[in-house]
Amino acid sequence: MLFSLARRGLAVAAVMVAAGAVAVAPGGAQAAAGMAAPAAGVATRVDVDVRAGLAAVGDVALGVNHAIWDSQLGTPEVADLLNDAGVRMVRYPGGSYADIYHWRDHTAPGGYVAPGTDFDTFMAGARRTGAEPMIIANYGTGTAQEAADWVRYANVEKGYGATYWTIGNENYGNGHYGSAWEADNHADKSPKEYAAHVVAYAQAMKAVDPSIKVGAVLTMPGNWPDGIVGSGDQGSWNQEVLTRAGAAIDFVDVHWYPGGSTPAEALTKTAHIQDAVSLLRDQISRYVGERADRIQISMTETNVDVGRNTQPGALFLADVYSGLLAQGVFTVHWWNVHNGLGTVSTVAGRTDYGDYGLLSSGNCTADNSVCQPPLNTPFAPYHALSLMGDFAKPGDRFVGTGSDNALVSTHAVRRANGDLAVLLINKDPDAEHTVALNYHGFAPASAAPAVTTFTNGADGVATGTGSTATAQTLPPYAIKLVTLHPATTGAVAPKAPAQPTATATDRTATISWPATAASVKYEVYRQNGGISELLGETTGTSLTVRNLDPGRRYTLNVLARDTAGRLSAASPPVTFTTGTPANASCTVSFRDTNDWGNGFVGSVDITNNGVNAVNGWTLAFTWPTTWQSVSSGWNATWTQESRTVRVTSDAGLAPGASTNAGFVGSYSGPNVLPTVFTLNGTVCTSA
Template sequence: MPRPQRPGRPAGTGLRRAARTRPRRLARTATVLAAAFALLPLVDSAGAAPAAPRTAAAADVTVRVNTQASLGRLTDVARGVNAAVWDAHMNDPEVAGLMKAADVGAMRYPGGSYADIYHWETHTAPGGYVAPGTGFDAFMGTVRAAGAQPILIANYGSGTPEEAAGWVRYANITKDYGAKYWEIGNEIYGNGHYGNGWEHDEHEDKSPREYARQVRAYAKAMKAVDPTIKIGAVLTTPGHWPDGVVGEGDPGDWNHTVLSEVTDVIDFVSVHWYAGGADTTAEDAMARLAGLPGELREVRAQIDRYAGADSPRIGIALTEINTNTGGARLTARPNGLFAADAFLTALENGVFTVDWWNTHNGAGQITTVDGETDYGDMGMLSNGTCTGDVCEPPPNTPFHPYYGMKMTAELGTAGDTMVATASSGQDVSAHAVHRRDGRLSVLLVNKDPDAARTVDLEYAGFTPSGAVPEVSRYARGDSDVTDVTGGEASASRVTVPPYAMLAVTLTPKAGTGPGASAAGTPGTPRLEAATDTTARLTWPGAEGAARYLVQERDGAHTRLVGEATGTSVTLRNLPPGSTHTVNVLAADASGRLSAPSVPLTFTTGTPSDAACAVTYRRDTGWGNGFVATVTVRNLSDTPITGWTVDWEWPTDRQSVASGWSATFHQTGRHVRVTAPEGAGPLAPDGGSAVSFGFVGANDGPNPDPRVFRLNGTVCSSG
């Protein structure tokens, strides 16, 4: 939680993020009946629905939208904000109206690190400042007026399971507030266990194992009062400190230790994401956002590892996000672009709520960005504070990040389906939502401060009507999200001004799209069983379905990989250790397709009867580096002389820095390790093993390699 600034109080009062010294760092073929292809909608040779003729001038960027590739559905808490008890403007009447206008569905309370010193019943935070009028009932008045839901943080640092259970009783039994989401503490990994501490924690044992034990105790006490609530545990974001750090006496780092002991009692995990510190430029922040999908995939992979088949039940909440914690470039236009891009990027990658830090925060470092004063305030709304003789506008004046969030509401609401997009331009981001009424909304974000971008729009699975699209814009000169319908925008081409956002909503051509199909949408598929080369999928059936198509997504393209008349299919000839994302669509008797199911991502394993076995173990880590040991056994019946071991890193920001007991060579993601000169043969039948080690580097998440090959043969791994 960043530092609050309040009129009339000295800077530095209370808990704050800015004051802490915190380490930072930044194929396959399936057998498919040929007749299945007849079920696909008419497309051109590129797989896109025919578009309107283009003008002669070439476009700068091409954006492809594929409505047959679902990225998941928007939830009723998709857009959220944080609210802090030190914020005297938290419950101003204007706040609820502004949040409602932006379709904010979640408000998190009582405010970051304050949660671990805050006692709800007495409305006190020993060692910190609590503003008048910010008690729980007042907060809930704002939440209800905004049409939102609370996300509540139970006090772990100085509280008890009994205190938390009392809060649940008051909220949901006494007052009938229906508070659903409850986190156990905030950023508890920052309690000093790893040598750097900002989070208040009075437990004598500050290890991740003790936190896991306490999460179980909190969950038991709180769900005894209301079994319908959802309990969330705190994780660190992969690739961010202290990810990979193993404390003295711990069996693993924070995430692996906690998840190994709590997946049966939690309902979601809570992670935070900031783009950097005081030296982070707007361009840096928007570029670093490209790493967020991989980090979220690693969170899901960690949950999968420990929860197994129960993993889909456990959600991911991104309960704090902003550009940086350094106090500059925060209220300016580029942070508004970042906000829109960040909200949708996170939601498209498996997060059910994204909560901006903060509703109000306070003036910090004053700079000039894009010709405007930047107040260094991490809030979405002004709180009227000053830095020196420079004062913010009146309280509750929206800053650019508010309008970034509000632009995302132009795409759709709870239950609408996010679909895949791909942009050919590095400085133009694209996001799309296929609405339940059949309309398609596309958001384009032009991150170039100097030049407009002309964008050609291409579609797969969607045919626009000839109607003029609805267009909303937030650009220089706009004081709010502005309706600009009736301009030069068409279904096939739009122009986005520099440093601006444009939302285009299209109606489907009559008789096309999922609305024309008699088949309903299939349920979410699940992985029933998998080997190294096969995967058996099942899904809840859809009314009116004559058959089902399984399509794999690659960016904004899809390809048919399986079809069935029932509600299961086995995909074959998959590469070992490969990851796949699929949707299921239903076809009615006339071959018309439904909307796609929620996606499923799965990874195949390695062969259990391989002629070799490899064990990969990370011995230690420090956030952006690690030490690993690899052990290889020859399980064949003949000795192997002159061995090589190969693997591919899962990300392009992992590397071998130095190693021992072998020779290492890396090209791109590929690593080849060669036996040292004079090495003896690998004995057959597992009679002996060879081990080598290395120091690795990682900039971002550090997932383990999935497949190892000994002299070209895929090995079993574990």
């Protein structure tokens, strides 16, 4: 009887998650993206550059979700499996259930609660795992007082030291934008109302324990309802929440179910990560204002729509965790530990149960024609998570990598002891790929590197040594972790410079950093895939770099060199975007005036700032990504070739006069708006 109820609870949760996935589809539905493979017999070139420092791995980087309808929550077997995989944060009480859950009496009206899943049981399991909790306070049917009482119980009465608390789950799914799956008893379901309650919750909770960190729910750029302005609102969900509640929060929480109708398409979606995170940081900076840089980003739900239990899910997990952590997201969580049987299919020759869980729920179809493996059997994504635990350890720093083959993804971290770990992901289900590894700023030891591999259909990871530091063979649909020692050890290099800052114009940027002991000079590198570009060197603590492109995003690192020529590790990265000329002969204002999640109406105002009339004009700009396009336009002739758009008109434009042209645009990922425009070849000021 208990097993039957547990199955029902898992099935209910699976339906709720599926509803969430459907809701994000309008913003995430994409045409299948082709993936180019190299010619037969040609090795894939992978570059790894330790001079290109990215984000450091924090103490709670690897996370997963627990749910109160999961009868295995907190059991020793599950806690130990998560510990073995390197999980350091667990989320509770489980997705949309959080907005119907009342912690004190351990009830979720309208949902199923499994026996033995109360908060204390969860915390016991978290402690056995060695993980920090991420707790979701009930916004949908709860109160600020209820959340404050939970903080008091957890941290004052029980001494659990629970630091991270999110206000609600996917609260934009409360019906305000049409789709409704998230419980919300508030008469006003607007982001303005949610923001007001976030402030109230934060104040009440921090009055109990000022040391906690409170997070607000946002949407991931490029996913529904990002960009949509609801009825009566002054801005999108993210704009409203950040503007009104930004001063009260410590982090923002997003989810990402990027979709994809095939495994190949799903595996292309990780290409969106850098732009999506950059857009989210831009929103935080723009709408929060003062001290916006203190606000962190968590990603507490992600998964795929196809191949959830088989190798596509494993490849996606390794790629998305690495990509997000490298961009500074402080924790990434898979949905879910257990979830239950979904639609059964065959993917890459393996049975896929359509189960969002890392571990088998051990259940069967209604007619018992298909049954999952025994309870708690790890699925393929679990083994990928275990590889991530070996790869990205607290204190490591991600470094730049590049691959010339779209079917081979690569990530790398530099360890504090000087070792380098390289993660290679072969997304080709049919063919192995030979990889030629090239290192920049790092010389590997001559000994064969340690290698850990997870292949399609394997029951676990295989460890040993294999190939060389410069050549590796990737089996089809495989993940390989290559760990290398440096050629020389014992020499003490200078300490890495601390966080640089940047002040930019349209063509220049001045980079500054604190002095480092034992350094005789500093070198400034621009990240460029897996091979950084040296922009300049100086004995001082600032450098002005010139000849930059207007409206372009740059990421730089500073390294110190001592009298013996030893080079330090890279500083933390500094990212900035150059502007446009302040006093150009033209001004362009580009606006998204109406967005519906995968398309928008764009408006372009063009002003002639010169003293002479313009008799016929061509406005040109380049889309920042490959997934943006113009569908149709008016008041001029609109054409697009590759990513370049040209808008032409025979009309005149007198000195001081303005004109407007509009278009319908579409996008299938983060909608990064262009910022650089030329009018008859002249770069304009962007307003």
